[in-house]
Amino acid sequence: MLYIKCPFCGMRSQNEFAYGGDASVKRPELNKDVSDKEWDDFVYNRKSLRGKHIELWHHVSGCRQWFKAQRDTATHEIFKTAMMNEEI
Amino acid sequence: MSQDFRIKEKGYINRNKIINFKFNGKNYTGYEGDTLASALLANGIHLVGRSFKYHRPRGFFAAGVDEPNAKLQVQLNGHSEPNVNATEIELVEGISATSQNCWPSVEFDVGAINNLLQKFFPAGFYYKTFMWPKSFWYKIYEPFIRKAAGLGIASTKKDTERYEHKFEYCDLLVTGSGPAGLASAYAAAKSGAKVILAEDKHRFGGSLLMDDVSIDNLSGKDWADKIISELREMxxxxxxxxxxxxxxxxxxxxxxxxxxxDHLEKKSEFTPRQRLWYIRCKEVILSTGSIERPIVFGNNDTPGVMLSSGAKEYMKVYGVLVGRKPIIFTNNDSAYETAIEFKNNGVDPLILDTRKEQSSDLINDAKNKGIKIKFNHAVIKADGYKKVKSAIIGELSEDKTTYKNTSSVECDCICVSGFWTPSVHLASQSGNKLKFDKEIDAFVPDKSKQEEITVGAANGNFTLHDTLNAGFNAGSKVSKKLNNKDVDIQIPNVTEKKHKTHDKFWCAPLPKNIKAKRFVDFQNDVSVTDIEIALREGYRSIEHVKRYTTLGMATDQGRTSNLNGLQLVSNIENKIVPEVGHTTFRPPFTPVTIGTIVGREVGKHFMPTRLTPMHNWHIKNNAVFVDAGAWKRPRYYKIGNETMLEAATREAKNVRDKVGICDVTTLGKIDVKGPDAAEFLNRVYTNAWMKLxxxxxxxxxxxxxxxxxxxxxxxxxxxxxHYHMTTTxxxxxxxxxxxxxxxxxxxPELNVNVVSTTEQWAGAALAGPKSRDVLAKLFPNINVSNESLPFMGYIEGDLFGVPARIFRISFSGELAYEINVQSDYGLYMWEKMMEIGKEFGIQPYGTEALSTLRIEMGHVAGPELDGRTIPYDVSxxxxxxxxxxxxxxxxxxxxxxxxxxxQKIVGLVPVDRKTSIPEGSHLVVDKNAKLPNPKLGHVSSSCWSVENNNPFSLAIIKDGKNMIGKKLFAVSPLKNKSIEVEVISSHYVDHEGKRVRS
Structure with a gap:
């Protein structure tokens, strides 16, 4: 079970969190023409990297904040976590 | 029965307390502090079970977690548990055990016929034999294999014992209380670190309990006791x-x-049987020690053959002799301690050492005590069926592949030692890639992936001096790292005997004229021949060899067999062991009961139960409940002998004709607040929200x-x-x-906050043509007319002193309202509504009636919004x-x-207007078409329409728009039904939606 540092609450066990996927995905702006490819990339296509991955976590059983984490998908090492408005 | 094999005044058992127990129906006695294994051995019992495949007689092989044979069915406190390791379970009054995998008894086992037929049961037997015909698998092969294989019998009764979970945090967890563990825990604890020291046995000290050493002029055990009592004070x-x-x-x-x-004779109601600890720690010191590995020889599975370390432990800790005519078969010095211990207890052992004549402290000791030693000798084969009676021994040739001569020696036990294997399981589980240490012919931990250090024998360190040093150093290092404190600890003086290097001899060659099976893995009956076959048949990866032969599988996870198996593979392949590699170590290290894993999360504690404030009222009024997530919702309120359909029809009809009341507290409620709330809703919902x-x-x-x-x-x-959002x-x-x-x-630029208010509000839906009359009486000060409170209107009111929110919304398609009050007043509101509604014929309705009402209205819900439908699909x-x-x-x-x-949502009615259409039925054009019959869609929701008094269903089908008026078949193979149906509009009642606006 991972041990994750919520930027708001501190170190907590993984069972308090929900995983939210790749944090680098940006939603296309509203009311903008979006090609099929761009839209599919946003909705479906993910890289499934091995190694360092910046991803979203949601502290669902805690402060309910979404935040970013940099994690190694192969070793599970978490290098850093940050609030959504911070650089990681 | 007397305990004939008990040594006077030896061991750490309590001879003042005699314990009665049963084994295979017979009564025996042992002492407090015994294990089931030591007590049986004290009574001269070696034969405890039959082997997995060949049903060969098996006896105790070890004294701890490394035991591969002695798995018993144990009855205690009214429960029966299979596969309990007799070497690990403590003797307690009233315990009863029986042998497994044998019928009719362990002494006479019919399954032993397999032993005679063993030529027909080679490696991969099951894979080869049961391949074809395919149709035989389920009915013939599988039941046969299931009957023939397996060990104990799982209980079918409910486990009434209590199991607990505990979460703990610490700076340092030390696993194992041998010399390395004690030293590390002590050093770290002295600096103030929060330490947990875990020992799997009942006694602390590990090897210190058995080894002939002294630390600061104390015996190993006394030193361990001293450290433990100091640690307990901290x-x-x-x-x-x-x-x-x-x-x-x-x-x-x-x-x-x-x-x-389990070790307590009487435990209080609240004492759990077992407890699972989740320990999150900053640092781990693994001091898990080592396990002796056997040398492989012919019939080495005969009862009476056991590890030399096991024999020593039985003598030293339990005061039990495992035999009176022992042969000690070794390739190293440590078995000499066992021999000396035998001698000290008046038994003359014979030592067979595979090494050339040599001397060391221990060898000289043995010689001086007059123990007979034969160097350059090996046991070729054990003789005896249910107990070893003699052994064929041989003098090894120069290259140790043949024998110069052989002879037979009488014996009643063979204590075997093939050197030591570090217990690296936990280190490997942590992600540590192991490395092969040629000095000790075994794997040891290498680079850590997590914050762990392995010390002592688990790290391949077999001298007490080095082990203690490593332990104190590791403990100090960890404490320095954790709180930057230096600990000043005097490393104690140690007296121990020096050992000579071991011989890399692990398997006795079998001369052609001697027939015997040489077992590598006892628990799975894997012999040398089986591994040879696997390699001959082309299996190369050690992981494949493992799966083909089952080497190293099952509950003992190959603790005594892994390295010998690897040796064999590397010899045949002409590789060195590190090239062959090792199989993966996975948790759990030892079997763990399901009860412990589950803990208290059983029965109603399996998941939380959510109850509405009106729950007790529902119970009093004969509600039958249904689970909606964690919620309990009334499904229907039973009157007399009504069936569910009768009750739901009555309730739904009452809504259509008069007025009904439904508990809707469980609906999700979210407060959406902030200046940008409208904009946010406009983006979240498909429809427009800016002008509400x-x-x-x-x-x-x-x-x-x-x-x-x-x-x-x-x-x-x-x-x-401020917006109040509701969800399903x-x-x-x-x-x-x-x-x-x-x-x-x-x-993030939107200035909006959301928070769940589901539990803050209790809700009741008031539905039916008479609902306005009830509402008017509930809120006499409010004008509830259609003009003043129209459809989709909202107003706040005072419900007999309680602030209330009144929403004119409808799920049933009737004139309806939803009233919310603060949860604490939910029951108050409900009772007021029932009281006031009485004169209008109010009746409560449950989720069945609720579904009926919405289905015949064509309102979509969960079954239609199943994550596979877009808005156009569901109209x-x-x-x-x-x-x-x-x-x-x-x-x-x-x-x-x-x-x-x-695909599109449609309505369905059976052509006969009588037969209900099962939910989940598939829709096809021709019910007799050849398989696979093309499917047009499925039935999502079904009800008995109270408005039209016949069955009605909603379905989502391909090209639904153009199917209206056509006839199809709804097929449910599960219910063995095929019903002709007519496709109609999904709105079966009140097409124009007049009622909700009336």
């Missing part, structure tokens, strides 16, 4: 015996199971980005910047996370704004979603 230390750390997971999370109850006035509600549909409908519900504008019961949590995602990540076209953008809109323009024959 407030920063938790010392636990009977506690096995069995899993090492990510981020230094370890799990341990503690045997808290205060005091009005609106129905909304939200999509996922892939265009599928996520949820629907009404949202009401309570005040300028099932999606409440998901919708909140979804909204938070967009507010926190995608559109929500009118809800989709063309003018604005919203979540998921772009997906709706995908080609597949706009095909002319796209």
């Amino acid at each position: 407030p920063n230390v938790i010392v636990k015996n009977r506690s096995q750390v069995f899993g090492y997971y990510d981020h230094n999370m370890l799990v341990m199971f503690e045997r808290t109850g 006035p205060v005091g009005k509600a609106r129905y909304g549909v939200m999509l996922r980005e892939d265009g599928m409908v996520m949820d629907d519900g009404t949202t009401t504008r309570i005040s300028e910047h 019961t099932a999606q409440a949590a998901n919708v909140l996370s979804h909204l938070e995602y967009y507010l926190q990540i995608v559109w 929500l076209d009118g809800m989709v704004s063309k003018k604005k953008d919203f979540i998921g809109k772009r997906s709706l323009s995908k080609i597949a979603f706009n095909e002319a024959n796209r």
